[in-house]
Amino acid sequence: MKFDVFSKAIKGIENLPLPGLSSQLKMSPPYREHLVKLQAGKIKDARQAAVMALFYPNLDHETHIILILRKTYKGVHSAQIGFPGGKLEAGETKEEAAMRETEEEVGVNQEDITVLKQLTQIYIPPSNFYVQPFIGICDSTPIFTKQDDEVEALLEVHINDFLNDAHLITKTVSTAYDVSVDVPAYKLNGHSVWGATAMMLSEVKDLLNTALK
Secondary structure, eight states, X not given: OBHHXXXXXXXXXXXXXXXXXXXXXXXXXXXXXXXXXHTGGGGGGOEXXXXXXXXXXXXXXXXXXXXXXXXXXXXXXXXXXXXXXEXXXXXXXXXXXXXXXXXXXXXXXXXXXXXXXXXXOEEETTTTEEEEEEEEEOSSOOOOOOOTTTEEEEEEEEHHHHHOGGGEEEEEEEOTTSXXXXXXXXXXXXXXXXXXXXXXXXXXXHHHHHHTO
């Protein structure tokens, strides 16, 4: 999809109601509801974080979204696909954190990003983070620079691949209970995207499908 077509259609997204939890649950792992119930009392004191679903034109003026492959480390989100983003610093708003982290992790200047919509927050039980996603847009082709100590690789995903239901798959993962389960996922640029990122992407996808009609 050409970016000029996308950018005109997406501007109306701010007036659309959020699909919310019903959209997120389409891509929810089957054990997630149990984990959230176990840690329900922790949500009010959870660490706050924010991420950015950033759309932009590539050099051929085709619309893409940027995702990151995180480094392998001793942590629950090791080597997983996610959005640029991270925890709030003292005195920051959630939007400010999403903008700052996007600049730090993928090198896009905050002044080049227009935030179009705040999405539905999502709680991540394994890391006790309450994450606020945003949809943003960059009108020019970014020169990406990854943050080497945290980001292993950048994934520039074509919007047509993201919106194509043929890229919905089932992935087998091991849970904290040492049990393998099948979870819904996206297959994007050769990587499986599941868990909280897939749930946030589901809401983004539902909004885009409405806005682009």
